[in-house]
Amino acid sequence: MPHRTFISFIWPSALAMMLFIALPIVSVAVQSLFIAHEQVIETVENCGPFGCKTVEAVNAEATAQLRADEPLGRFNGAGTYINRNHLAFEEIGLAWAEASSPGDFAGRVLNLPFYKALAFTLTYTFVVTPLVIILGFVIALAVNRIPGMFKGPTIFVSLLPMIVTPLIGSLVLFWMIDSKGIIGATLQILLEDPNLSLKASTALTWLTLIVYGVWHSAPFAFVVFYAGLQTVPQDTLESAMIDGASRWQRVRHVVIPHLMPLAVFVTLIQLMDNFRVFEPIVGFNAQANATSLSWIIYNDLRGSDGAMLFGSAAATSMLTIIGVCILLAPVVLRTWRANRHAA
Amino acid sequence: MARKSPTWLTVLSLGFLILWLALASVPFLWTLWGSFKVEADFFSRQDWRNALFGIRTLAETGATSTGAGYEGAWVKEEFWRATINTGIMTLSVVAISLTLGTLGGYALSRSGFRYAFWILIVALVFRAMPHITLVSGYLLPFFQLNLWGHLTTTIIVMVAINQPFTLWMLHSFFLNIPKDLDESAMVDGCTRFQAFRYVIIPVMWPGVITTGLFSFLLAYNDFALTGLLLTEENRTMVPKIASFLGNAQEQGNVMYAVAAVVSATAPLFVLVMFFQRQIVSGLTAGAVKG
Numbered sequence: 001m002p003h004r005t006f007i008s009f010i011w012p013s014a015l016a017m018m019l020f021i022a023l024p025i026v027s028v029a030v031q032s033l034f035i036a037h038e039q040v041i042e043t044v045e046n047c048g049p050f051g052c053k054t055v056e057a058v059n060a061e062a063t064a065q066l067r068a069d070e071p072l073g074r075f076n077g078a079g080t081y082i083n084r085n086h087l088a089f090e091e092i093g094l095a096w097a098e099a100s101s102p103g104d105f106a107g108r109v110l111n112l113p114f115y116k117a118l119a120f121t122l123t124y125t126f127v128v129t130p131l132v133i134i135l136g137f138v139i140a141l142a143v144n145r146i147p148g149m150f151k152g153p154t155i156f157v158s159l160l161p162m163i164v165t166p167l168i169g170s171l172v173l174f175w176m177i178d179s180k181g182i183i184g185a186t187l188q189i190l191l192e193d194p195n196l197s198l199k200a201s202t203a204l205t206w207l208t209l210i211v212y213g214v215w216h217s218a219p220f221a222f223v224v225f226y227a228g229l230q231t232v233p234q235d236t237l238e239s240a241m242i243d244g245a246s247r248w249q250r251v252r253h254v255v256i257p258h259l260m261p262l263a264v265f266v267t268l269i270q271l272m273d274n275f276r277v278f279e280p281i282v283g284f285n286a287q288a289n290a291t292s293l294s295w296i297i298y299n300d301l302r303g304s305d306g307a308m309l310f311g312s313a314a315a316t317s318m319l320t321i322i323g324v325c326i327l328l329a330p331v332v333l334r335t336w337r338a339n340r341h342a343a
Numbered sequence: 344m345a346r347k348s349p350t351w352l353t354v355l356s357l358g359f360l361i362l363w364l365a366l367a368s369v370p371f372l373w374t375l376w377g378s379f380k381v382e383a384d385f386f387s388r389q390d391w392r393n394a395l396f397g398i399r400t401l402a403e404t405g406a407t408s409t410g411a412g413y414e415g416a417w418v419k420e421e422f423w424r425a426t427i428n429t430g431i432m433t434l435s436v437v438a439i440s441l442t443l444g445t446l447g448g449y450a451l452s453r454s455g456f457r458y459a460f461w462i463l464i465v466a467l468v469f470r471a472m473p474h475i476t477l478v479s480g481y482l483l484p485f486f487q488l489n490l491w492g493h494l495t496t497t498i499i500v501m502v503a504i505n506q507p508f509t510l511w512m513l514h515s516f517f518l519n520i521p522k523d524l525d526e527s528a529m530v531d532g533c534t535r536f537q538a539f540r541y542v543i544i545p546v547m548w549p550g551v552i553t554t555g556l557f558s559f560l561l562a563y564n565d566f567a568l569t570g571l572l573l574t575e576e577n578r579t580m581v582p583k584i585a586s587f588l589g590n591a592q593e594q595g596n597v598m599y600a601v602a603a604v605v606s607a608t609a610p611l612f613v614l615v616m617f618f619q620r621q622i623v624s625g626l627t628a629g630a631v632k633g
Contacts, residue, residue, distance in 0.1 A: 001454045005535045010462075013447030013506050020503030021469045024480025031483060071487060142360040145353070154360070156619055157368045163611050163622070164371075165564040167581055168604050171588075172370045175377075175601065180386035182373065182394065215366065220626060227627035247348070276473035279566050282585060294475045294567070301479055301571055310483050317476035324471045332464060339460060 025321065031314035034073040035080055036307065039063045073311060080315040087319075088112045114316065117291040118323075123206065124292065125274040128213035132270055133263055135214060136221020141251075143222070144229050155223070162219035170212055170283025177208055198284070205289035212280050217273070221266045228262045229255070271327055293320045371608065378605045379408035382598050412602030416587070422603050424576065425583035428494060429563065429607075432579055435498045436562040437555050440505045444558075445551060447506070448513025449539060453522065463514065466507035474504060474567040482571065492574035501568060505558050512557065515628055516550030517543075553625035556618055563611070580607045 040062040046053050067073075082089045091112055099105035109115050143154055161169060176183045179197035188196050198208045232255055240250050278294035281287055287295060293316060300313035376394070377385040383399035393399060397407035404411065416422045451459045481500065485491040524546070525538040533541065563581075570582040578586065584607065587600035615622065 001450065001456075001535065003456070006450050006454045006456070006459075009450030009535075009539075010447045013443040013510060014462075016443060016499075016503040017466070017469060017506050020481075020500050021472065021477060021507075024477045025472075027480035027484060028476065031480070071483060138359065139363055142356045142363075145348070145356055146360065152619070154364065155623065156615060157364050159615050159619065159622065160371060160612070161367050163560065163615050164608055165566075165581055165611070167564075167566045167585060168608055171584070171600070171604055172374045175385070176370060176373060178386075180388060182387075182391040185386075185388050186391055219367070223623050223626045227623065247352070272471040275471075276475070278473070278475060282566070285588075294473050297475045297479055298567070298571070301475075301482060308482070310479065313479040317479045320473055320476050324473070325468070328468060328471055332468070335464065 028314045028317045028321070031072065031310050032080060032318045033075060033077060033311075035076040035311040036073040036309075037063070037066050037070065038074075040066060076311065080311045081319075084112065085312055086114050086315050088114065113291070113296060114319070117293050117296045120206065120209075120290045121275060121277060121292045121294075121323075124210060124213060124277050125271060127210050128217065128274050129267060129270040131210075131214045132217040132221050133266055135218040136223075136266070137225050137259070137263075139218065139222040140225035140229055143226055155226075158219050158222055160219075161215050162217065166216065166279035167283050169216055170280040173208075173212055173215070174284045199286070199288065202289040205284070205286045209277075209280050209284060209286060209290055212284070213274060213277065216280075217270060220269070224262050224266055225259055228259045232258050268331055272324075275324065275327060293323070374601060375605055378412055378598070378601045379410065380598075381409060381411070385598065385601065412598035413606070415596055416599040416603040416606070420583075420587065420599055420603075422580070422583060422606065425578050425580045426606075428573075428577055429579040429581075432494060432498055432501070432569075433559055433562045436501045436505065437558045439498070439502045440509050440558045441551055441555050443502065443506060444509030444513050444554065445547065447510050449517050449543060451510060451514045452517035453525070463511065466510050470507040470511070474565070475571075477504065478568060478571050485572070491572065492577060494573070494577050497568060497572045497577075500572065501562055501565065504568070505561055508561070509554055509558060512554045512625070512628065513550060516547070516554070519550075520546060549621075550628075552618075553621045553628065556614070556621055557625055559614075560611075 040059045041056050042059045042062075044055050044057050046055050081087055084091055092109060095105055095108035099108060110119055139158065143151060143158070146154065164172075175181050177198055178184050179188065179199075184197065188194055198204045236254050237250060240254050245253065276294050277292045278298065281290060281292055281295045282298075287299070291299075297313045297316050297320070300309040300316065302308075373394075380394055380397050380400045381403050383403070384393045384397055387393035387399070400409055401407050403409075451463060477500075482491070485496065490496045520543065525535075525542045528538040528542045529535065566581045566585065569579045570585060573579065573582060575586075580603070584600055584603050587596075587603060
């Protein structure tokens with residue numbers, strides 16, 4: 001296809017992506033270097049019966065005017081990146097100097113908002129992804145064994161946790177697991193612990209979110225693996241059987257190698273999707289014990305701490321984008337090498 | 344398979360499958376059933392069976408089930424407005440995404456040049472970008488340009504965010520349509536556009552429908568964009584439900600949220616029921632060909 005025709009086909013799509021994906025990334029990068037103007041402080045002389053005093057007062061009008069004139073704020077360089085709410089170099093140095101043990105140091109670092117969110121995001125991503133693949137594979141094997149007439153309804157039910165809106169899915173589970181819900185309340189009665197609640201401890205909150213993540217994503221892995229199982233070469237299976245391979249050996253040496261490319265695909269998609277974990281934290285109301293990178297950006301932008309913190313949200317966004325690039329680097333490098341060899 | 348599997352394996356496998364199906368369906372059935380009860384039943388601290396039989400519901404309303412949650416959500420809290428907004432948004436997003444995506448995906452699948460490959464890789468990186476990082480790029484410019492809050496803005500943004508995925512999906516569908524088809528049309532004197540119009544469009548519908556389903560789900564399920572880019576009266580269903588959570592818990596009207604959740608889930612159930620085959624083929628299309 002000549003370049004000119006190619007461009008005339010692709011320009012609407014490319015323009016949309018330029019304007020609303022590439023340009024916003026630039027906008028994020030710029031915003032991350034600025035912070036809101038400080039309040040305008042004026043020195044006012046207050047004269048009373050006992051003489052004059054100079055007082056420093058906030059000029060609200062001038063502040064509002066300045067902030068409206070320059071919404072971007074003032075240039076702050078990398079200041080936002082290294083402050084307490086982001087990379088917190090100073091606090092980490094302090095923790096390093098004062099910490100009595102490595103555990104103490106880790107505890108102090110994980111109390112900083114950014115590292116707390118990073119820890120949960122990474123744990124979630126790297127625990128949920130393998131569990132999803134294992135569970136999806138086992139479901140696919142089990143569904144593959146049942147008679148044909150049951151397969152359709154089984155797949156229908158299995159798809160539900162994935163199709164449903166993440167926020168809604170997490171709410172549905174939350175209303176059951178919460179201390180007032182059916183599972184939470186029953187557990188309290190069974191264990192005779194009226195204070196048992198998923199919000200009670202960090203470990204329980206993380207566990208619940210991970211369970212939700214696996215529940216939500218397992219159907220995706222299941223469907224992909226199930227489709228893959230339909231194309232397993234039957235003659236290889238049969239010859240393995242003739243050679244005396246056991247059931248397990250056939251799965252291990254014929255089925256799993258055949259599904260390997262699919263597992264790579266599922267892993268890639270899951271890494272991307274789990275890294276942006278956000279809705280379940282809102283749904284489970286879990287922000288006290290578990291925050292993610294996406295969630296702290298949301299929190300800054302929602303202005304829940306007073307004003308909308310554009311600079312802070314932008315700095316976290318830049319760090320998140322860098323995280324995504326690191327996550328994807330192996331895949332892109334591999335495709336690049338494969339492409340170079342092919343060319 | 345030729346050999347019969349041992350009984351224990353069949354039992355184990357069936358048992359596991361039944362357990363999974365219960366995990367996948369019971370939460371929804373429970374919420375559907377509970378949405379017709381009062382809060383004291385659905386969130387019963389004494390006995391979970393209260394929710395099944397509606398003990399408190401009977402005491403409070405005189406019947407074992409009540410539509411109070413639905414009435415509160417739809418009439419009092421005006422959930423119908425959010426439903427209309429969701430309808431407008433999802434349909435526009437699907438239509439525009441598919442139009443741009445088919446053109447782009449077709450070009451990518453037919454271009455023999457290196458840059459087509461790189462466009463796809465860049466699209467993959469864009470696809471991995473958490474949506475909320477982009478929102479933090481939009482907000483300030485949108486406030487300045489007075490674009491914030493409108494449904495139209497959100498539609499355009501969502502179309503753009505959908506593009507990487509749409510391009511990948513349609514690109515792999517078009518690769519499956521033999522090149523000879525449109526090339527022979529061009530040998531017969533068609534331009535590229537005519538070949539696309541008269542040869543490719545008639546045969547592309549299965550791929551377009553599948554991709555459209557996923558664009559629909561993306562737009563319907565989104566919270567990161569709709570939660571931050573829309574004014575209160577332009578809210579779609581998902582941010583509307585999220586807003587119930589904030590004030591419903593105080594007012595003791597959490598049942599509004601339960602009813603709204605059931606209402607918003609129902610269309611998705613219908614969708615899966617009718618398009619199960621397309622969804623399954625769509626999920627696997629990327630895997631098998633990518």
